[in-house]
Amino acid sequence: IRDEFDFVNDPYDPYDDDGIRAAVFRSTSPDAKHCRRAEWHKLHFPVCNKFHEVDFVWDDVRYLGRGHFRQAFNVKGDDVEAGREPDVTMKVMRWREGQDNFNEDRYEKTRVDALVMxxxxxxxxxxxxxxxxAASVLVESLPGDVWNLAVPTPRTIRRSDLHDGGDDADNKNGMSPTEKIELALEIAEALAELHGYEGGPISHDDIDLGQFLRTPDG
Structure with a gap:
């Protein structure tokens, strides 16, 4: 008879089973065996037709940049009668020669990303x-991330260029203490949305300034 919480030997979908994916849940601790993903975590809502409508040759598509396993493109909105549809950002999986790019884990990360949104x-x-x-998401187009606002310099800087001697410190970004606190609170409020989700806490696990985007109004 299999124990109710014997996740390691449970033949169910491994992506619904933290016992298979993470070593911490294979612990012998009784508490660890009671930790399992929420029911909604295995939901999936693909809308692939939307992606097939984007023509990378003829549509107004602009490369924005890349992250660790995805790259982003800005897709210009279509003219619709008197108005215009908003731009969108398409994030697609990167291909890197010599690396294991299109594997189950990458597809799963994309699915979870879309599901959380x-x-x-x-x-x-x-x-x-x-x-x-599959490996792509379409999201609202935003003007930039918080990193470039808070750190508008190269990510490494020589000590001699800091100019922070005495009381005349140069913080490089021109932000006042009040603005810094307000920015920190906005970031904390976004994280609180994840941690306080009514269906169960959501962990981000990749927090840095580049993960937070600015809206057109700042």
Whole structure:
């Protein structure tokens, strides 16, 4: 008879089973065996037709940059009668020669990313998502990340260039103490949306300034 919490030997979908994916849940501690993903975590809402409508040859598509396993493109919105549809950002999986790029883990990360945005769609502090398909997501287009606002210099700087001697310190970004506190609070409020989700706490696990985006109004 298999124990109710014997996740390691449970043949169920491994992506619904932390006991298979993470060593911490294979612990012999009784408490660890009671930790399992929420039911909604295995949901999946792909809308692939939206992605097939984007023509990378003829549409107005602009390369934005890349992260560890994805690259981002700005897709210009279509003219619609008197108005214009907003731009969107398409994030697609990167291909890097000699590396294991298109594996299950990468697809799973993309699915979870899209799912979290779907679960928190009502929050003004979470990026709006317009679609997800396999290794790609479509999200609202935003002007930039907090990193470039808070650190508008090269990420490494020589000590001689700091100019922070005495009382005349140069903070490089021109932000006042009040503005820094307000920015920190906004970041904390966004994280609180994840940690306080009614369906169960959501852990980000990759927190840095580049993960937080600015809206057009700042």
């Amino acid at each position: 779907e679960r928190l769609a009502s929050s003004p502090r979470i990026t709006d998502s317009y679609g997800h398909c």
